[in-house]
Amino acid sequence: MDPVRAVESQNKAIIHRWFEEVWNQGREEVIAELRDSDAVGFGLGETSAPVRGAIDFKVFYHNLRSSLPDLHVTVEHMIAENDTVAARIQVEGTHMGPGLGVSPTGQTVRFSGMQIARLAQGRITESWTNLDQLGLLRQVGAIPLETGPDRFLTRR
Secondary structure, X not given: OOHHHHHHHHHHHHHHHHHHHHHHOOOOHHHHHHEEEEEEEEOOOOXXXXXXXXXXXXXXXXXXXXXXXOOEEEEEEEEEEOOXXXXXXXXXXXXXXXXXXXXXXXXXXXEEEEEEEEEEOOEEEEEEEEEOHHHHHHHOOOOOOOOOOOOOOOOO
């Protein structure tokens, strides 16, 4: 196998492991192994503020995992190019904790997302995440469900 393809394959395996072990199995200790201590993450909060380092990332991690303790991420598609991996994911879980800023509803939620991660020496150094946070917050009642036609799909 050509060296570039080998690195791409290894990087895809790391991202698969990230979702399986960190998120699906809840193995917090794997964060330090797979995410560089100086890693920067974008798109994890309600604002565009970057998340720097392990401590700030773990705030996001704890809030999501405590809200959806049975959280499960399914990787639906993955593409790698050089040091970068893009993944399209589906997330499902039961809203059992207050980490999203609303009281637990017991509601099963499902939302999609995408992540692009740059890796170096087998660790995530940068990530750009786009989760359907609006859809998640609607499902748990934090934002009212819209009624009527979809504004983006209605001809004006």
